[in-house]
Amino acid sequence: MMRWTAVMLMLGWQTADGGVIRAGDGRSVVQAVEMAAAGDTVIVPQGTYAEGNILIRKPLTVLGENMPVMDGRMKDEIFTIAAEHVTIDGFRIINTGRSSMEDLAGIKCLDAHHAVIRNNIFENTFFGIHISNSDHSTISNNKLSSSAEFEYQLGNGIHLWKCKHALIEGNEVTGHRDGIYFEFVTLSFIRKNISQKNMRYGLHFMFSHDDAYEDNVFRNNGAGVSVMYTRHVKMHRNVFEDNWGSSSYGLLLKDISDSEVIGNRFTGNTSGIYMEGTSRTVFDGNLFRQNGWAIKLMASCDGNSFNRNNFSGNTFDISTNGALVLNSMSHNHWDKYEGYDLDRDGIGDIPFHPVSLFSVISEHIPSAMLIWRSFLVFLLDRAEKVMPAVTPANLKDDNPMMHAHDLG
Amino acid sequence: MPRIIKYILYDILRTRFILFYTLFLLLSAVGMYQLDSDTSKVVLSMMNIVLIVVPLVSIVFTTIHFYNSYEFIELMLAQPVNRTVVFLSQYLSVALSLLLAYTVGIGLPMVFYGTEASGLTLILSGAMLTLVFVSLAFLSAVLTRDKAKAIGVALLFWFYFSLIFDAFVLWILYSFSDYPLEKVTVALIALNPVDLARILMILQLDVSALMGYTGAFFKDFFGGGMGFAFATGVLLLWVAVPLGLAMRVFKRKDL
Numbered sequence: 053m054m055r056w057t058a059v060m061l062m063l064g065w066q067t068a069d070g071g072v073i074r075a076g077d078g079r080s081v082v083q084a085v086e087m088a089a090a091g092d093t094v095i096v097p098q099g100t101y102a103e104g105n106i107l108i109r110k111p112l113t114v115l116g117e118n119m120p121v122m123d124g125r126m127k128d129e130i131f132t133i134a135a136e137h138v139t140i141d142g143f144r145i146i147n148t149g150r151s152s153m154e155d156l157a158g159i160k161c162l163d164a165h166h167a168v169i170r171n172n173i174f175e176n177t178f179f180g181i182h183i184s185n186s187d188h189s190t191i192s193n194n195k196l197s198s199s200a201e202f203e204y205q206l207g208n209g210i211h212l213w214k215c216k217h218a219l220i221e222g223n224e225v226t227g228h229r230d231g232i233y234f235e236f237v238t239l240s241f242i243r244k245n246i247s248q249k250n251m252r253y254g255l256h257f258m259f260s261h262d263d264a265y266e267d268n269v270f271r272n273n274g275a276g277v278s279v280m281y282t283r284h285v286k287m288h289r290n291v292f293e294d295n296w297g298s299s300s301y302g303l304l305l306k307d308i309s310d311s312e313v314i315g316n317r318f319t320g321n322t323s324g325i326y327m328e329g330t331s332r333t334v335f336d337g338n339l340f341r342q343n344g345w346a347i348k349l350m351a352s353c354d355g356n357s358f359n360r361n362n363f364s365g366n367t368f369d370i371s372t373n374g375a376l377v378l379n380s381m382s383h384n385h386w387d388k389y390e391g392y393d394l395d396r397d398g399i400g401d402i403p404f405h406p407v408s409l410f411s412v413i414s415e416h417i418p419s420a421m422l423i424w425r426s427f428l429v430f431l432l433d434r435a436e437k438v439m440p441a442v443t444p445a446n447l448k449d450d451n452p453m454m455h456a457h458d459l460g
Numbered sequence: 461m462p463r464i465i466k467y468i469l470y471d472i473l474r475t476r477f478i479l480f481y482t483l484f485l486l487l488s489a490v491g492m493y494q495l496d497s498d499t500s501k502v503v504l505s506m507m508n509i510v511l512i513v514v515p516l517v518s519i520v521f522t523t524i525h526f527y528n529s530y531e532f533i534e535l536m537l538a539q540p541v542n543r544t545v546v547f548l549s550q551y552l553s554v555a556l557s558l559l560l561a562y563t564v565g566i567g568l569p570m571v572f573y574g575t576e577a578s579g580l581t582l583i584l585s586g587a588m589l590t591l592v593f594v595s596l597a598f599l600s601a602v603l604t605r606d607k608a609k610a611i612g613v614a615l616l617f618w619f620y621f622s623l624i625f626d627a628f629v630l631w632i633l634y635s636f637s638d639y640p641l642e643k644v645t646v647a648l649i650a651l652n653p654v655d656l657a658r659i660l661m662i663l664q665l666d667v668s669a670l671m672g673y674t675g676a677f678f679k680d681f682f683g684g685g686m687g688f689a690f691a692t693g694v695l696l697l698w699v700a701v702p703l704g705l706a707m708r709v710f711k712r713k714d715l
Binding site: 296297298300320321322323342343344345364365367368387413416417418419420421422423424425426427428429430431 | 498500501507508511512622623626627629630633634637641642645646649654655658659661662665666667668669670671672678679
């Protein structure tokens with residue numbers, strides 16, 4: 053009922069500047085789209101349509117009534133949009149063809165600025181939504197799922213290439229190659245999406261400056277989330293969890309600069325954050341809980357600051373691959389901290405060294421992990437704490453907090 | 461046999477050592493729960509105690525008990541009682557009382573304060589360790605004639621399995637780090653019951669770090685139920701084999 057009212061409202065509003073064309077009753081969607089003039093609304097009633105590719109070359113609003121099914125019969129691309137101001141709303145888009153040559157998609161936008169794609173369900177698609185060279189697109193409240201045995205048989209869920217001012221909001225992506233893929237996409241927002249169980253990355257991000265992604269959940273993806281070759285990215289309040297595997301990271305940062313990682317939760321990942329070549333980035337108010345390695349900080353990172361984060365129940369808090377330390381840490385809470393606070397200002401009086409000897413050992417000899425938590429390892433770690441010989445002595449938090457921060 | 465067990469249990473209770481042991485475990489567990497509100501951290505601290513204290517207490521107590529009840533054993537064997545029955549009653553009653561002490565000492569606070577899967581694994585691995593070290597103690601006791609020597613051997617067992625063995629493993633891993641050592645490491649770990657019990661625990665506590673390996677073998681071993689099954693299975697062997705050997709020696713022994 054709500055939905056119907058919404059459609060009616062849309063109709064009333066649309067008729068102000070355009071006509072309404074209904075598909076169905078012997079009229080195909082392709083015919084309806086052809087008949088419509090620029091600015092019209094095309095309504096597709098409930099039903100199953102397998103009409104091959106539907107090419108839209110004029111500004112149109114295409115509305116599905118009670119989720120009509122658009123079936124690609126495992127060979128077609130379904131909607132192809134090559135015009136500005138096109139809206140696709142309320143469809144169930146299934147079974148696109150699979151072709152790595154043509155990147156077949158459920159909905160593809162080519163040079164289509166101001167596209168709106170919302171409230172659709174994508175099932176068993178190669179690429180779900182594929183947008184290139186289109187600015188100001190809005191992709192919201194879609195559900196995308198796909199599956200395949202191998203990675204090369206899948207495309208990305210939401211794929212953007214060379215776009216500006218995009219808004220990706222409230223979508224759910226599962227079982228694709230990359231959940232959300234950004235390449236050369238600038239000044240854009242990714243908000244409140246859930247990206248999980250994708251075969252490669254939950255979010256894949258390259259050369260995409262000045263973007264923000266906030267309040268998303270990235271869970272159980274093959275390789276976690278990767279953000280590369282980008283500056284000025286804001287990563288706020290996201291959840292990165294259960295990304296398991298030797299090359300799987302909650303968040304992989306490679307050649308990132310002047311960015312923010314604030315208020316995120318990293319839980320149960322093999323590596324919470326893996327960072328190399330990262331500069332001048334702020335890590336503030338994040339929670340790292342029950343990760344194998346909370347942060348793998350490579351020596352190629354410089355000028356980063358880690359403040360007011362909570363570390364609890366991680367196997368290793370921080371590991372690094374060199375003695376050079378160009379980053380600062382302050383006011384974090386480390387559950388492994390064993391110092392005291394005589395002046396009772398809530399800050400520990402002796403510094404905390406988050407790199408343990410055994411994390412260095414297991415970096416060199418991975419199978420040594422099997423004697424982790426043995427009495428011997430305990431003694432070795434203790435000895436190293438007293439006289440640091442292997443671990444970098446100046447990688448430390450001079451103001452460790454006695455109590456965990458309240459991160460909400 | 462139940463009657464013999466009853467007498468031995470009565471004898472063990474009279475020494476009060478088991479009561480102290482229970483109380484010690486109970487107090488340390490309660491203390492840890494009081495100090496830390498995070499249950500997974502409590503399990504971690506308790507694990508450190510369990511891996512050190514349980515083997516030590518089990519092996520020393522069993523050895524002393526065996527020698528203290530030497531006259532009782534001689535008396536029993538003068539009766540028309542099978543040697544196997546006498547030996548097994550001894551084993552069962554010692555193991556039972558230590559197990560009971562352990563389960564109450566660690567388990568009761570867990571029931572009271574609440575725990576997760578890792579707590580249950582801790583109980584399981586500690587119980588297995590108790591059984592293994594009681595078996596080893598019986599072996600060291602029947603192999604020697606002298607009480608002091610037997611205690612010495614028992615302590616050596618404990619020291620070897622708790623510390624020396626791991627140092628040896630680490631040395632091997634360091635020396636041969638250029639070779640693929642995955643299967644070798646697992647095989648080496650199987651030679652030490654304390655390590656096996658520890659593996660059971662880190663499978664619970666550190667599984668996300670353990671998944672950080674490139675090798676497919678480790679992935680199967682840690683990821684599936686295989687690691688758990690393997691560790692439990694080999695621990696059972698560690699109970700059965702020393703016990704079998706000790707029984708063999710005991711049956712032929714000239715007391």
